[in-house]
Amino acid sequence: xxxxxxxxxxxxxxxxxxxxxxxxxxxxxxxxxxxxxxxxxxxxxxxxxxxxxxxxxxxxxxxxxxxxxxxxxxxxxxxxxxxxxxxxxxxxxxxxxxxxxxxxxxxxxxxxxxxxxxxxxxxxxxxxxxxxxxxxxxxxxxxxxxxxxxxxxxxxxxxxxxxxxxxxxxxxxxxxxx
Numbered sequence: 001x002x003x004x005x006x007x008x009x010x011x012x013x014x015x016x017x018x019x020x021x022x023x024x025x026x027x028x029x030x031x032x033x034x035x036x037x038x039x040x041x042x043x044x045x046x047x048x049x050x051x052x053x054x055x056x057x058x059x060x061x062x063x064x065x066x067x068x069x070x071x072x073x074x075x076x077x078x079x080x081x082x083x084x085x086x087x088x089x090x091x092x093x094x095x096x097x098x099x100x101x102x103x104x105x106x107x108x109x110x111x112x113x114x115x116x117x118x119x120x121x122x123x124x125x126x127x128x129x130x131x132x133x134x135x136x137x138x139x140x141x142x143x144x145x146x147x148x149x150x151x152x153x154x155x156x157x158x159x160x161x162x163x164x165x166x167x168x169x170x171x172x173x174x175x176x177x178x
Contacts, residue, residue: 002026004037017044029069036065114141122147138165 007020024037035054042048053062064072110127115138122138129135132153139146147165151173154160159173 001037015044018042019044019047025066025069030065031070034065034071036062038066 001023002025003021003023005020005022009018009020011018019040019042021040022037024035027033027035030036034057037052039050039052040047041050051059051062051066053065057065061072064070107127107129110125113124113126115122115124121141123141124136124138126134126136126149134149134151136149136151137146138149145166147163149161149163151159151161157175159175161169161171161173163169163171
């Protein structure tokens with residue numbers, strides 16, 4: 001990546017600069033004389049990322065040029081991974097709205113996210129319906145398989161988790177850091 005523009009604007013608290021950054025893929029490593037890049041703007045705690053290209057093309061095509069240096073129709077069949085990435089980018093942009101919806105319905109830390117890789121990717125909605133009880137519901141992006149997960153905090157760092165989907169499981173989980 002080549003950084004064409006990089007600005008940090010301080011007009012408030014020093015830990016909250018405004019971002020104005022633009023980076024492109026090296027044009028020498030990109031087919032068809034396409035310039036593809038990413039613009040990051042907004043505050044440091046809530047940046048907004050935008051994929052762009054010259055000439056202008058769809059987000060999927062521009063992202064393919066940015067990541068692989070070639071268009072989607074260039075023979076390689078990693079479209080599932082590309083689709084998952086695009087969905088993940090869209091989901092990431094909706095985080096604040098989803099959180100506010102959760103607060104309205106009494107669900108704390110409501111989140112919309114993606115999990116998995118390639119063909120096993122899922123869109124997942126999760127939140128805490130009671131203190132210590134997290135509910136997760138995931139639906140496959142490339143198939144209609146759904147997974148429901150309930151996780152209950154028994155004591156600090158100790159959880160019991162029940163998963164229902166293609167397979168069912170009941171697990172006792174201990175969380176630690178090293």
